[in-house]
Amino acid sequence: xxxxxxxxxxSSKPLFKGDRDILRPSYIPEELPHREKYINDLxxxxxxxxxxxxxxxxxxxGKTGTGKTAVVRFLEREINRLxxxxxxxxLEDDFNNENIDRVQYAYINCExxxxxxxxxxxxxxxxxxxxxxxIPFTGWPxxxxxxxxKERIDEKPRVVVIILDELDKLVTKSGDSVLxxxxxxxxxxENSKVSLIGISNNLKFTEFLDPRVRSRLxxxxxxxxxxxxxxxxxxLSDRANKAFESNVISEEVISLCSALAAQEHGDARRxxxxxxxxxxxxxxxxxxxxxxxxxxxxxxxxxxxxVREAVxxxxxxxxxxxxxxxLSEKNGHDxxxxxxxxxxxxxxxxxxxxxxxxxxxxxxxxxxxxxxxxINARVKSFGRRGRTREIQASVQNGDxxxxxxxxxxxxxxxxxxxSSVKQTKLI
DNA sequence: TGTCCACTGGAAGGGAGGGCTT
DNA sequence: AAGCCCTCCCTTCCAGTGGACA
Numbered sequence: 451x452x453x454x455x456x457x458x459x460x461s462s463k464p465l466f467k468g469d470r471d472i473l474r475p476s477y478i479p480e481e482l483p484h485r486e487k488y489i490n491d492l493x494x495x496x497x498x499x500x501x502x503x504x505x506x507x508x509x510x511x512g513k514t515g516t517g518k519t520a521v522v523r524f525l526e527r528e529i530n531r532l533x534x535x536x537x538x539x540x541l542e543d544d545f546n547n548e549n550i551d552r553v554q555y556a557y558i559n560c561e562x563x564x565x566x567x568x569x570x571x572x573x574x575x576x577x578x579x580x581x582x583x584x585i586p587f588t589g590w591p592x593x594x595x596x597x598x599x600k601e602r603i604d605e606k607p608r609v610v611v612i613i614l615d616e617l618d619k620l621v622t623k624s625g626d627s628v629l630x631x632x633x634x635x636x637x638x639x640e641n642s643k644v645s646l647i648g649i650s651n652n653l654k655f656t657e658f659l660d661p662r663v664r665s666r667l668x669x670x671x672x673x674x675x676x677x678x679x680x681x682x683x684x685x686l687s688d689r690a691n692k693a694f695e696s697n698v699i700s701e702e703v704i705s706l707c708s709a710l711a712a713q714e715h716g717d718a719r720r721x722x723x724x725x726x727x728x729x730x731x732x733x734x735x736x737x738x739x740x741x742x743x744x745x746x747x748x749x750x751x752x753x754x755x756x757v758r759e760a761v762x763x764x765x766x767x768x769x770x771x772x773x774x775x776x777l778s779e780k781n782g783h784d785x786x787x788x789x790x791x792x793x794x795x796x797x798x799x800x801x802x803x804x805x806x807x808x809x810x811x812x813x814x815x816x817x818x819x820x821x822x823x824x825i826n827a828r829v830k831s832f833g834r835r836g837r838t839r840e841i842q843a844s845v846q847n848g849d850x851x852x853x854x855x856x857x858x859x860x861x862x863x864x865x866x867x868x869s870s871v872k873q874t875k876l877i
Numbered sequence: 878t879g880t881c882c883a884c885t886g887g888a889a890g891g892g893a894g895g896g897c898t899t
Numbered sequence: 900a901a902g903c904c905c906t907c908c909c910t911t912c913c914a915g916t917g918g919a920c921a
Contacts, residue, residue, distance in 0.1 A: 565905080565906065565907095566905085566906095567904090567905060567906075568906095586896065586897065587895085587896080588894095588895055588896050588897080588904080588905060588906075589895075589896035589897035589898085589903090589904065589905080590896090590897065590898095590904070590905085591897095591903080591904055591905085592904080592905075594897095594904095624906095765908095787883080787884085788883080788884065788885085789883070789884075807908095807909070807910085808909075808910060808911080809884090810885095810886085810909090810910070810911080810912095811908085811909060811910075813884085813885070813886075814886090814909095817886090829884090829885070829916095829917090830917090831882095831883095831884095831916080831917035831918045831919085832882080832883080832917090832918080832919075833881095833882080833917075833918040833919025833920065834880085834881060834882055834883095834918080834919045834920055834921090835881095835882060835883075835918095835919075836881085836882035836883025836884055836917095836918095837882075837883060837884055837885070837916060837917055837918080838882095838883055838884050838885080839884080839885080
């Protein structure tokens with residue numbers, strides 16, 4: 451073991467008691483602190499399914515990290531638990547084993563699956579086991595996918611609860627035709643019943659819906675408020691007790707993580723990430739416990755990683771647009787207009803032997819960069835000098851330029867020394 | 878008050894790419 | 900192999916716009 455690259459790390463004692471996933475937002479604990487009311491509200495709606503009837507459709511709103519998904523998945527687990535228990539005991543009345551057994555969940559994250567086809571296909575495939583019977587990931591006409599989905603659901607009597615997480619992403623990207631079909635599916639089913647739970651960060655997304663869809667979908671609405679710092683502290687303490695041995699973590703560390711996350715609209719996901727990354731940093735430093743220094747380091751690391759990840763995964767042309775903005779700023783031109791950014795972008799494209807996209811397309815790429823938080827672009831009118839966007843980078847200039855310059859695809863299409871471009875005054 | 882600038886952003890449509898059906 | 904479907908990325912066209920300026 452001696453001399454092995456891992457030996458230092460193997461000999462150091464991990465701070466986690468066991469399962470690291472306890473500090474991941476996807477972990478569903480036995481209790482969800484400060485969400486009891488919403489669990490009960492949703493349970494009172496979903497109980498209809500256990501009686502073999504269709505529960506009302508539900509729309510759940512709330513910002514990131516307010517426990518929406520956790521509450522829905524918590525109930526899913528409870529229903530599954532009930533299924534297992536009911537098979538052992540005999541329940542009375544309409545809560546019979548058969549009804550409970552017929553409840554099925556289908557969870558779709560619309561940020562991952564964001565097309566009509568993809569959503570229908572994924573739901574349909576939850577009801578087949580054989581690979582050969584799966585709906586292919588492309589190729590079928592929409593109508594056929596829908597018919598197949600219907601057949602599969604209606605194969606036997608059941609109550610299907612379809613959960614569409616991040617529903618606003620689907621609607622803004624692909625419109626409401628999936629919701630239109632799914633919300634009227636019950637009139638076309640003979641044996642089974644379908645209930646929808648839509649989860650969204652954005653309260654206003656229903657404005658994009660057809661009025662019929664809106665009313666069918668929003669039979670019940672739940673709005674999740676953000677957590678405050680005290681509530682976040684409870685959540686973190688709860689998880690910390692499960693995740694760590696005593697003396698590993700202090701009250702002060704938990705308070706700091708909660709306070710930092712509370713500043714960002716009470717995001718529990720953020721609080722958990724902070725605690726998890728702090729722990730990892732402390733472990734890497736071979737510390738026996740976690741201190742506030744680790745939390746500040748974790749905060750920086752998470753922020754940097756977010757930017758890095760966002761920049762690395764940008765398509766090439768978006769990278770060049772961002773590069774053009776950063777280079778111009780480096781040359782003392784802040785607050786650029788769309789036209790100026792486009793001129794810089796075109797020059798970089800020409801120099802690197804690429805065909806530039808049209809200005810219309812670049813307008814969209816600028817909007818996307820703005821949405822990612824990499825730049826700040828707001829529409830401003832300069833009177834006779836026209837109306838345009840005023841654009842500024844909102845990431846650290848030097849670091850981000852380095853990340854873009856590391857990109858192999860830019861270098862390869864480029865074929866010229868980027869450092870020489872760096873010297874060129876743009877615009 | 879009307880003009881004009883420099884865009885914005887919606888709509889329509891082309892074409893490539895992935896894959897199914899006949 | 901030909902025909903079809905869906906998605907994605909992109910272009911083209913164009914009506915609309917906020918506000919400085921004559």
